[in-house]
Amino acid sequence: MSDRLTDDEIQAQLPAAWDRDGDEIVRTFEFESYLEGVGFASAAGGLAEEAFHHPEMTIGWREVEVRLTTHDAGGITQKDIDLAERFDELAE
Incomplete structure (x- = not known):
């Protein structure tokens, strides 16, 4: 199990296009x-x-x-940040 990130860690690591919504990070990709x-x-x-880490889409x-x-x-957790970054790369 991954450890929860602190508020400061989330703020520092959250990818630019993502927002925090409580205990989730969220982004709307446009096509x-x-x-x-x-x-x-x-x-x-x-x-x-x-990644065996499944988002809500x-x-x-x-x-x-x-x-x-x-x-x-x-x-x-770090798993969320890492997968968010992979999704950003996919959308480029």
């Missing part, structure tokens, strides 16, 4: 088309499965909202 968003969600799901019209938290730690 040119619905299917581009679906493709991103599918690829992000593959990365999540590889909501697919909307030309956007995908991603929420990360570590349930067994009861909050935000």
Whole structure:
């Protein structure tokens, strides 16, 4: 199990496009088309499965909202920060 990050650690490490929402970090990725968003969600799901760390993802019209938290730690851990960075790289 990963240890929860402190508020200061979260603030220092949170990727620029992500926001904190309580015990989660969240980002909405925007795309040119619905299917581009679906493709991103599918690829992000593959990365999540590889990391064995599964986000909440909501697919909307030309956007995908991603929420990360570590349930067994009861909050935000390094696993969340690391996966957020991988999702950012995927979206570039």
